[in-house]
Amino acid sequence: MLDDRKLAVLRAIVEDYVSTNEPVGSKALVEGHNLGVSSATIRNDMAVLEEQGYIHQPHTSAGRVPTDKGYRLFVDRLSTIKPLSGAERRAIETFLSGAYDLDAVVGRTVRLLAQLTRQVAVVQYPSLTRSSVRHVELVPVADHRLLLVLITNTGRVEQRVIETPSHLSEESIGHLRALLNTCLDGCGLGEVPNAVADLPDRVHPEDRPVTAAVLSVLLETLVEKHDEKIVFAGAANLASVDFSQGLREVLEALEEQVVLMRLLGETGDSSTVTVRIGTENPDEGLQSTSVVVADYGVGDMTLARLGVLGPTRMDYPGTMGAVRAVARYVGQILAGS
Amino acid sequence: MLDDRKLAVLRAIVEDYVSTNEPVGSKALVEGHNLGVSSATIRNDMAVLEEQGYIHQPHTSAGRVPTDKGYRLFVDRLSTIKPLSGAERRAIETFLSGAYDLDAVVGRTVRLLAQLTRQVAVVQYPSLTRSSVRHVELVPVADHRLLLVLITNTGRVEQRVIETPSHLSEESIGHLRALLNTCLDGCGLGEVPNAVADLPDRVHPEDRPVTAAVLSVLLETLVEKHDEKIVFAGAANLASVDFSQGLREVLEALEEQVVLMRLLGETGDSSTVTVRIGTENPDEGLQSTSVVVADYGVGDMTLARLGVLGPTRMDYPGTMGAVRAVARYVGQILAGS
């Protein structure tokens, strides 16, 4: 259906359009990319490509612009992920290595990715559900108040204040703490409810109400924090692109946690980097943007996702390279901390 | 210099311009606000106001637009802070009361304020330096690793991992924990360095290296977190306003912690709400924006600031009302938690 030359033409169109932001015509193509044929031939090829829906001309007598379908083909078959330059790698390394806690890691990552790609970066915090309990701590902070601190193996720390029905002695607290930790050490967060089910029966009867209160807060915390936290950075980069009136919508979408969740959504197959182009996006306001997403994690355990959002007219190979590289580095950093 | 009628004219100009976003002419003024004089008189007044620099005409034969100086006069002498409607108050209350931890409080506050004012909201986390220690916790998480958790009376929780030079027994940890807490309970964060100065001498000699490590991390944490955390929301609201090309700059400024810090900067006098208009702003990219800032805190202790950023052409009375109200509610919420 599409011979090699037509594919080459499509690739050339995408590349030129991405770099110039102007519809590209047959003449420019033969000059810029030595295709070895004349502009008339190219025009014929372009006519075919247009008929198949890969490119589109804004008006008669204008050059061609890739369609979403055209970008899709380009990403799937015509481009290879571009590895980062040495300088960029070093930049990533130094930028990320100074991070001392999870917030810092995520914060730096998102800024780094935004800067590297000159687009909007989105990073999801490591999943709670897929991580496990490293430690539970109970701290009395006032007479009828306990602070519950939950530390996961991914370095995430959640804390909640518990109002206790009655006063607790240091001893009871110590006992409860010990119990909790033996029950839960290394326990996957999903299994916590089961693991603590019989706890109330194992404490001194008069401590049961307190235990129940603690457990209910603990379980609540797990449920509430189940929806993952997501941050973004680089919104300023949107301003330079000219979205046809859609800028406001894009910004609005970015501020909705739910939309961001969907945005990183299912990373389809298990390939390293997933790309969602234009109308392939679920959200209404993002129909003229593309998203490049990668999983990140420690070892072969996927913890969460990160990605980049930009106009469909985007440097896909470069962006994919940056996203992949950053995802890897973050995994390493998390593993080492 | 400026008689009452001229002030009334200025007020009318500001109000009209804010609501219509179009330069306002003498005719529109006499029609909209019953000033009791003819348009010719108004024109004379406007000429004076212009000469004094309170208003400005974009081009000959256009209406007048307030200058920064004009807005300043309006804010200082011509307007009163507009209290919120009952519905708005209730909205604030229900929206904020569901927050369970500091992150949630701040997160909800910033979104609420953005929605209420339809502008960009900025909220600073409660200051660490002005708060005090409620509890310090040491948790062993691995063989040579301790987690230090610092809980302040404002509900803020900081955690850091400590690499210890040698293994610590549960007992030593318990001892150290107890020591730390007796030393530091209720201690202002600024006084921490003094309070712990003699700690190494009070532990068992063989625990001294570990103690030193813990203390150094503790002090580090205090220093690092000294620069306050700031979040913003509502960037989408910027898109609806038309900044003369400056949108990108504004977005960039918003993403710089440092700039945000300066933005909330000195709340000049101790009045409830401070307004900084246009070129009064320190930052270059924000010369065409105004900022409305208020302190918030518990009782009469100021913890931090929050505010709103928008175009100089802004509904000052309404915005000031919203900022003041939200600041008060946040204080209440923090006091109650």
Next chain:
DNA sequence: ACTTGGCACTCGGAAGTATGGAGTGCCAGT
């Protein structure tokens, strides 16, 4: 000493009118 109606003047913005050129589609020739 203000205020007012009248009037000439200015100038930006909208709407209409050329014009140039980039790009196309098609066709006949190699």
Next chain:
DNA sequence: ACTGGCACTCCATACTTCCGAGTGCCAAGT
């Protein structure tokens, strides 16, 4: 199957015109 040539389309730009909102000023009125 490719190429050069050619007529055609139509967007972008620049230029002109024109309308009207708004002004400043002045002379007359209170």
